[in-house]
Amino acid sequence: MPRMTPIRTVLVGLLLATTTTAADKTTTDRKGLDFFESKIRPVLVRHCYQCHSAKAAANKMLKGGLQVDTRSGIRKGGETGPGVVPGQPKKSLLVAALKHDGLKMPPKAKLPASIVADFEKWIQLGAPDPRDGKAVATQAIDVQAGKAHWSFQPLAEVKPPAIPDGDVVRTDIDRFIRAAQRAKGLTPNPRATPAALLRRVHFNMIGLPPTPDDQQRFLAEAEKDFEAAWAAEIDRLLASKHYGERWGRHWLDLVRFAESNGYAFDKDRANAYQYRDFVIRALNQDMPYDRFVRLQIAGDLLAKTDSKTASEARTALDAVAATGFLVAGPFTTQQTQKERERSRYEQLDDVVHTLGTSLLGLTVGCARCHSHKYDPLPQNDYYRFVSCFKEVGFGDTSLNLSPEVFQASKAKYDAALKPLTDAVAAWEKSRLPGRFDQWLARRPSAPPTPAFGHWHHVGPFPATDFNKAYDTAVGPETRLQAGADLGRSFLKGTVSWQVQPGWTDGKIHNTLTGNNAANYLVRTIDSPSALAVEFAFGGDDGMKAFLNGKEILNKKTMGGVKADQHKVKVTLAAGRNELLIKIVNAGGPSGFFFRMNGGQVPKDVVAAWSLPAEKWNDKQKTAVRNWYRTTDEEWVPLDAAVAAHRKTEPKPKMTPVYSARVRGTTYQFGGDTFKVYFLSRGNADNKQGEAPAGFLRVLMNTKENGQHWLLKSGDKKQPVKPRVAAASWLTDVKNGAGHLLARVIVNRVWQYHFGRGLVTTPSDFGTRGERPTHPRLLDWLAGELIRGGWKLKHLHRLILSSHTWMQGNGRTANGEKVDPDNRLWWRRGAKRLEAELIRDTLLDVSGRLTRDMFGKGSLDQKSNRRSVYLTVKRGQLIPILQLFDAPDAMQGVGKRNESTVAPQALAMLNSPFIRELSGGFAKRVRPDAKTSLEAAINAAYRMALARTPNSSEREAMLAFVKTQTESRKGQANAEELAVRDFCHLLLCSNEFIYVD
Structure with missing residues (x-):
């Protein structure tokens, strides 16, 4: 596109017109009609036609004089006023009725808020409605006859027209395009300059500008052998990881992707x-x-x-x-x-x-x-x-x-588990029978159960802060682990333990006191044999527990005491056991909870116990033997080793x-x-x-x-x-449907390359959609896609190698006269960058863009990641992306609107975020005062516009920096700020956000 002087560029940016092109309007209208058909008409038919339609009127069932089965009827409204006022949901009585705000439609029950929101959106879009006459009866569809429509036909076997190679015919694509141009007496533009092509192809394929190094390399290679350089550049971009990011965003538009x-x-x-x-x-x-x-x-x-x-x-x-x-x-x-x-x-x-x-x-x-x-x-x-x-x-x-990692860990775990389980099995085979018989000979008359002593309590012991109270209190508790000092002897001679006969198990006792203080509780548990049991604890705000001098619990909960906060599996030794608990309170009331689970003899064992052993049947003998086994002092440590190892069983890391x-x-x-x-x-x-x-x-x-x-x-x-x-x-x-699937995707690829598809209604290949401008080319491309194994990169190479893609965007009098809408592709049209590309390029030139791929995104529009990784939250869309027409993800978008409104220019000029990025850009082009202003201007043009400035542009920019510096006379960093202003000015130019 033509270059502009700096001042004119900024003025154009500031005074962007709010008009839209006819093509934009057509796209918008079609989107609105699709929205009506998918979201509005079904609701009207289902909920409204019974009382508000021509049929209802004929049956004398019309309510309120309102008919909603035609466009004129729904807009005219009924006895209370206009039902729909296009563009103004708040003035549309239909919306009020759907909300049951005075009026009520349907009368019995309000529709979901999502449906009401759809109606508001439809009216805001201008209430597009194709029902331009009276309701008519639906006619039967002849599917077989309908197959005659071009898009439902099988792909034609097409050969490219016999047009020889030349300056404007490089590939078979050009032959199809050139044949149609010749028929109309049109001549395409010559090829664009290598610099323009490089910028175009980079934005087209990866959505980022070429770096100065890219420019230097490609231009040098192109000067030697343009064809080889161009083919290599295409391959380089198709191999780039950023290709998927760029073209993936196109696909996400189509499928209404959101998070x-x-x-x-x-x-x-x-x-x-x-x-x-x-x-x-x-x-x-x-x-x-x-x-x-x-x-x-x-x-x-x-x-x-x-x-x-x-x-x-x-x-x-x-x-x-x-x-x-x-x-x-x-x-x-x-x-x-x-x-x-x-x-x-x-x-x-x-x-x-x-x-x-x-x-x-x-x-x-x-x-x-x-x-x-x-x-x-x-x-x-x-x-x-x-x-x-x-x-x-x-x-x-x-x-x-990572199945291999898990499998290796599991194999290692299983290998370590086997000797432990083998030891248990060997003991049960060789030792259990004899030891069980010995036990039977001396078994007590009644099943044994553990006996609990009363709780004893001492405290509180205050400390300067919670952590000190938790870690030490009155002394190093590690002494307990030696087994020399248990329970009451741990604090013997320093305090007096108080017996607490009222503290029963299974209840919360909120009777402890002290801020940043420790309380100690101790009790004995006499077990008739070794028993595997579970202790359930609760404590406020932190607690430790020791069984027979060994620490079994160490937890900071920082909250009120609750039942069963912590559960620990332990083994009681035969004879006397001692349990010591430490409760540490940060402030306010404090308490504890304790309960032992297990240790009780199973009911079937109790039932067998009352009989002589010789009268036990096999089932009873097995039950008693299995219970006895859990009390045997030889079996308990073997089983405990298995249980301890099972706790280390690896789990796969699931995504x-x-x-x-x-x-x-x-x-x-x-x-x-x-x-x-x-x-x-x-x-x-x-x-x-x-x-x-x-x-x-x-x-x-x-x-x-x-x-x-x-x-x-x-x-x-x-x-x-x-x-x-x-x-x-x-x-x-x-x-x-494969033939239509292929036609649709090659048309979309063409559209994303050229700004418009061979079929200009990319999401409607039906009878309401436009016919292809080049039907034979469309079918040839679809066939090429299929013949190439459905590989899209093959399609990209075909298109990028064509003169049709590579031509310049100049206009000619003959072209404008014969084909003003450029339906025959005789010139290249300038194309504005999408919202994501504008933001990404701003980050890129500022030096802040990170190239990290994949993973969770962010709602922060200042994030340094590419825009495709910004979280798409439907109720919290990214402002800068919305400003430049990013979709709202409520329905698929085949072609984005391209609005031109003043707020876009105002945001580019006044946004603190963009001002901040301009500062980063300035630091890159002029890192210190040693860099000349001329060098800084040259570098800025290369980074932002992928070209060097001409002499008049350079002089104008030098003058601009000088003027901005003088306007800040007296400021130590006046020139630095002036360079930032220049960089900001470049970012506000049309050339920055458009691609030739």
């Missing part, structure tokens, strides 16, 4: 970022597009779950994470029981609507309430297709990404992934939650029978009516899971 539910509560989806990471990895790895699609439809069902290696585990994680595509949509938690079934159908509609627009370029969701008004999509086909996804819910799936889950979280409403029915007029209260899984017949070239994919090799005894079948149908070029 929260949306609506009022907007609950976070902490692990949804895994889907974003999958998309980036898949693109960087050049995953075949058909597999990319299959995984997003049924990856969780196709994944190998018993991974043995890290590579297999990563593949499984990607397959599971890919299904985030299905469950990325908004989800409201504000539901009454009655609303849940309706909301479940809304959720499933979101799935198939997004799938239809993003993958097939079809507004499938428009067949929900009635057969599609324009395309050959019967309503029954819609519900059959929805049924493929009837069991889809969402949630976190956890996977182990949670937000994904589709079979029968996962959704709107639950009973037995029909995971079923799909044919619904009359889309009304969940009017079911017409359960819908079997199936597909869109207009995209089936087989007589089996879907069974071709739903059965394994036609075997009715081996059905295929419907989602897996749907994935196969979508990618089946010969018999299924």
Whole structure:
């Protein structure tokens, strides 16, 4: 695009017009109509037509004079005033009625807040509504006849036109383009300069500007051999890790990716970022597009779950994470029981609507309430297709990404466990029988139970702070561990222990005192034999416990005492045991809790005990022997060693992934939650029978009516899971939707390269959409994609190598006259950077951009990471991205709006964040006063605009810096601030945010 003087550049930036182009308006209108068809019409049909339609009027059932089944009727309103005022939700009585604010629609129950929010958004969009006449009866659809539409036809076998190579014909793409131009007497622009091409291709492919080193290297190589240099640059960028970040953001637009539910509560989806990471990895790895699609439809069902290696585990994680595509949509938690079934159908509609627009370029969701008004999509086909996804819910799936590490740890653990369990088994085989017989000969008349002495207490012992009280109090407690001084002898001679007969077990005793002080409690436990038991403790605010001089508990809780706060498994020795507890209180009331679990003789052993041993049956003898074993002083340490080792058993490190889950979280409403029915007029209260899984017949070239994919090799005894079948149908070029899938994606790739697709309605290839400007080229590209193994990088090379992509953006009188809209691609159009690229480039030139990939994002717009890693929280979108038209993630976006409004320029000029980045930019181009101003200006142009300034620009900028310096006369850093102003000025220029 033409370069401008600095002052004019800034003025243009400040006075950006608020107009939009005709193309922008067309895109906006179509998005609005799609929103109406998917979100508004179904609600009107289901909840409003019964009382507010022409049919209701004919049956003398019209309420309030309001008809909502036509555009004119809903805007005119009824007896109380206009129902819808385009652009003004607050003045639209329909919104007030939906909120039950005075008026009430529906009268019996208010609709969910999410639906009301949809109506407000629709009205804010201008209330686009295609219903321009009276309601008409839906006509039967002839699917077979509908297949005649160009996009439903098989791919044509196309050969490029026979046009020889030349300056403007480099590839077969150019041959198709040039043939159409010749027919109209058009000549394309010559190739752009190497510098312009380098900047263009870097933003196009990785979303970042070329560095000064990139510029120096490429320009030197291009001067020697442009063709070799250009091919190498394409390869370099396609191999860059940033390629997936750049092109992944395009895909995330299409699938309404977000990391929260949306609506009022907007609950976070902490692990949804895994889907974003999958998309980036898949693109960087050049995953075949058909597999990319299959995984997003049924990856969780196709994944190998018993991974043995890290590579297999990563593949499984990607397959599971890919299904985030299905469950990325908004989800409201504000539901009454009655609303849940309706909301479940809304959720499933979101799935198939997004799938239809993003993958097939079809507004499938428009067949929900009635057969599609324009395309050959019967309503029954819609519900059959929805049924493929009837069991889809969402949630976190956890996977182990390091199975080899876990397997090695587990093998080591098992190897150490075996001798311990072998020792127990050997003892039980060789020693247990004899020792059990000896015990039987001298067993007591009644089962033994431990006897507890009274608690004794001493304290409080204050300290200067809590930690000192906890660590030492009256002395080093490590003396206890030697076993020489137990319990009361630990403090003998310094204090007097007080017996507490009222302190019973199993109750909380809040009777201790002292701030930053320790209290000690001790008791005896006489055990008739060695017993494995569990102690349950509670203490406020910290506690330690010692059994027979050995520390068994050391915990700081810093909170009120509770029952069973800490549980410890111990073994009581035969005979007397001594338990010492230390309670440390920070302040306020304090207390403790204690209870012993276990140690009681099992009921079946007690029952056998009353009989002579010779009368025990095998079951009783086994029960008594097994109990005795737990009291044997030889067996107890052997078993304790096993138990202690089992506590060290390694656990796999699991990574949670937000994904589709079979029968996962959704709107639950009973037995029909995971079923799909044919619904009359889309009304969940009017079911017409359960819908079997199936597909869109207009995209089936087989007589089996879907069974071709739903059965394994036609075997009715081996059905295929419907989602897996749907994935196969979508990618089946010969018999299924594969030909349309290929057309849609190559058109999107073309659009992202050129700013406009060969089909200018990228998400609508139906009869309402535009026909392709170059249908033969579209089919040839789709065929090339398939022949190339569905590899997108192959497609990029084809496009980037073409003269059509490489030409300049100059205008000619003949071109403007013959093809003013550039439908024949005779020139390159300037393209504004997307919101994320503007922010990333600002960070890059300031030196703050970090290149860390993957992982959880941030809501901080000042984060130094690339914008693709900023968290997409539907209720808290990043301001700078929204300002430059980033999507709101409520529905998929095939082509972003490109608004030009004054707040954008004002933000660039006045934002403290951008001012801060300008300072960083200035430090890079002039790190100290030794760097000349001329060198700083040259460096700034190379970093920000990927070129050197011409002499007039350099002189103008030097003059600008001088003026800014003089305006700060007297300030020590006046020149430094002036350089910052210059850098800021460069960032505010049109050239900075546009690519030729």
